[in-house]
Amino acid sequence: MYLWKYWRESRIIFGISMLGIAVLALLVFKGVWYIGNNSGRPDPRGIAQFFIISVYLQVPVFAFLAWVMGSFGVGRDLGEDSGSFLLTRPQRRYWFLWRDWGFGFTQLVVVIILVNLLIGYLVHGLSGAGGGPFSGTIVFGDVFSPLPLSAAMGLNCLTIVLFAGLIFGVTYFSTIAMKHARGIMLGAGIILGYLILRALVKHYWSVDLPSLLLQAFDLSPLSHNSMGLSDQLGLAVALRGAVVLLIPLAAQVVLERTEI
Amino acid sequence: MSELVVETLSLVKRYDGYRNKSVTAVDGLNMRVERGSIYGFLGRNGAGKTTTIRMLAGLAKATSGSARVLGLDLAMDTVAILERTGFVIDKMLLPSMNGNDLLRFNRGFFPHWSDALAKRYAEALEIPMDRKFKKLSHGNKTKLCLLLALAQNPELLVLDEPTAGLDPVVTDQLLRVLVEDFANDGRTILMSSHHLSEVEKIADWVGIIDQGKLLLEARLDDIRTHYRRVRAVGERLPLSAPESLAVSSAEGVTEYVVGAGADAFASELSSQGAIVLEVLPLNLSEIFLVLVGKENHVPVEVLA
Numbered sequence A: 001m002y003l004w005k006y007w008r009e010s011r012i013i014f015g016i017s018m019l020g021i022a023v024l025a026l027l028v029f030k031g032v033w034y035i036g037n038n039s040g041r042p043d044p045r046g047i048a049q050f051f052i053i054s055v056y057l058q059v060p061v062f063a064f065l066a067w068v069m070g071s072f073g074v075g076r077d078l079g080e081d082s083g084s085f086l087l088t089r090p091q092r093r094y095w096f097l098w099r100d101w102g103f104g105f106t107q108l109v110v111v112i113i114l115v116n117l118l119i120g121y122l123v124h125g126l127s128g129a130g131g132g133p134f135s136g137t138i139v140f141g142d143v144f145s146p147l148p149l150s151a152a153m154g155l156n157c158l159t160i161v162l163f164a165g166l167i168f169g170v171t172y173f174s175t176i177a178m179k180h181a182r183g184i185m186l187g188a189g190i191i192l193g194y195l196i197l198r199a200l201v202k203h204y205w206s207v208d209l210p211s212l213l214l215q216a217f218d219l220s221p222l223s224h225n226s227m228g229l230s231d232q233l234g235l236a237v238a239l240r241g242a243v244v245l246l247i248p249l250a251a252q253v254v255l256e257r258t259e260i
Numbered sequence B: 001m002s003e004l005v006v007e008t009l010s011l012v013k014r015y016d017g018y019r020n021k022s023v024t025a026v027d028g029l030n031m032r033v034e035r036g037s038i039y040g041f042l043g044r045n046g047a048g049k050t051t052t053i054r055m056l057a058g059l060a061k062a063t064s065g066s067a068r069v070l071g072l073d074l075a076m077d078t079v080a081i082l083e084r085t086g087f088v089i090d091k092m093l094l095p096s097m098n099g100n101d102l103l104r105f106n107r108g109f110f111p112h113w114s115d116a117l118a119k120r121y122a123e124a125l126e127i128p129m130d131r132k133f134k135k136l137s138h139g140n141k142t143k144l145c146l147l148l149a150l151a152q153n154p155e156l157l158v159l160d161e162p163t164a165g166l167d168p169v170v171t172d173q174l175l176r177v178l179v180e181d182f183a184n185d186g187r188t189i190l191m192s193s194h195h196l197s198e199v200e201k202i203a204d205w206v207g208i209i210d211q212g213k214l215l216l217e218a219r220l221d222d223i224r225t226h227y228r229r230v231r232a233v234g235e236r237l238p239l240s241a242p243e244s245l246a247v248s249s250a251e252g253v254t255e256y257v258v259g260a261g262a263d264a265f266a267s268e269l270s271s272q273g274a275i276v277l278e279v280l281p282l283n284l285s286e287i288f289l290v291l292v293g294k295e296n297h298v299p300v301e302v303l304a
Helices: A002-038 A044-069 A074-079 A093-126 A149-178 A183-205 A233-257 B049-056 B078-084 B099-107 B115-124 B138-151 B168-185 B196-202 B220-226 B262-271 B284-292
Strands: B004-016 B022-029 B032-034 B038-042 B064-069 B085-088 B156-160 B188-193 B205-210 B213-219 B228-233 B244-250 B253-258 B275-281
Touching: A002 A044, A002 A093, A002 B099, A044 A093, A044 A149, A044 A183, A074 A093, A074 A149, A093 A149, A093 A233, A149 A183, A149 A233, B004 B049, B004 B188, B022 B049, B022 B213, B032 B188, B038 B049, B038 B168, B038 B196, B049 B064, B049 B156, B049 B188, B078 B085, B085 B138, B099 B115, B099 B138, B115 B138, B115 B168, B138 B156, B138 B168, B156 B168, B168 B188, B168 B196, B188 B196, B196 B284, B205 B220, B205 B284, B213 B220, B213 B284, B220 B284, B228 B262, B244 B284, B253 B262, B262 B275
Parallel strands: B038 B188, B038 B205, B085 B156, B156 B188
Antiparallel strands: B004 B022, B004 B032, B004 B064, B205 B213, B228 B253, B228 B275, B244 B253
8 A cells, every 4th residue: 555655646747757658659650650661771870879869868858757756755754744654654664665766766667668669669660670781780889790779778778777766766865864855956956966076077187977877888989899888888787776776775774763 | 460551661862952962852751551541641842742652653762761562672563563553643644645545545554454443433523534634624634643543453542642722522522532432442542631631531540741751650540539738837847748749838838749648647747736727639730730840831721
């Protein structure tokens, strides 16, 4: 029943997301149909660039969605003075927290997967669905080592999932720390603060702090990977995954110590 | 010896304040609530009642000391305690849910939850279950909070000022449900309040707390039977007495409030040459005033 409570709070946002996906699907299907009937020979580099641009187009959308979703759950309840009711239900505090986080994150992942399936479908249409040398693949690096479209889609999904997970987690943590849904402003402040810090460090010390977004592909001519994948991609994914999981853990520590 | 459902041992709650100044909300509390009793936990605003209840509910951690609820260690077995105890603390549920949603939400948490009880109390207390919680009146909000606590079929009900801000009709409805339905089953109620007349009406035990310290814990019947005010005039009267709660002197009259043996004490005073003016029984309000002793803050009902 607890998940039902979270669902009640977040279902409007999830519903709007689904509506957006339906509209996107219509556009994609129409676009693929148009491409199928009118396009000439596809340019594999252009498709790769479109694919990467599609990640950046998703960033503001999912940043906002994750930010809003992060405002639901125990932190909001504390702000509405429902904490003494909720936390006298016979469960440990982490039980509430991980359900909030898990269910909210799952909803985000579902939306991200659906959007990226549509993008994949569009790219599949662009790259020559009916056959051709690059059908079902994407050329990021060497033309002789194209990346299967499914793998590229998976990496895109992962990139956005890790990014959205970070924003969602930071916002959720902030609502717990502030004991109020207003914590989403703190969450936004933390993210913006990091971006400013990163820019300053880069400007004054020429040091690159990690980007908020996983850089899965390396299209530079100096890339060591023939398929155009970034160096140490596995390590980068593992570290970002760990950070995404560490944030709710930190929220748990804060919630366990919070006096209601 | 009766089984204790709540027992605190030297319970302390201290809040750190500005510049290392700490505030002690609960100061070495030793409280004992017997099974089957209705325990009125009395004190002025800020006396430490709510902090104590929050600690018992696991919402706040004790700075030191320990507590057992239903025989379970509060620090170790919080979940088991919450399964068997109904807490009504802030009278705030989930504001966007209506009564029926709240029943649906709540029932999954409690192994002894009873839909039949919920339905019965909803009808008896006339709660509009299809209205969102945030749109209910204060009285209906309180009633719904109580309904949820009762429907979980708890062994112990802990209520923080349940009748605060309620009109007399709703107050009467709630007290009837508590006494006639809940406590008659041999279950325990621990209820904080500063409405002494209500507590005097339903409680069989009282604990009076002030500045975080428990000043008195006794059966209400014992208070009625044994607690006396003894007023005497004379020279060199003792400034203390056995079992005395308070001694004061004004305009040549010395007044003793004793918890037991008032007649014997009066005789002793007479034998010492004093003139005993009167030996009077005390009600709960008078005891409360004697103990808390703040003349400027006399409860309205006492003045009335």
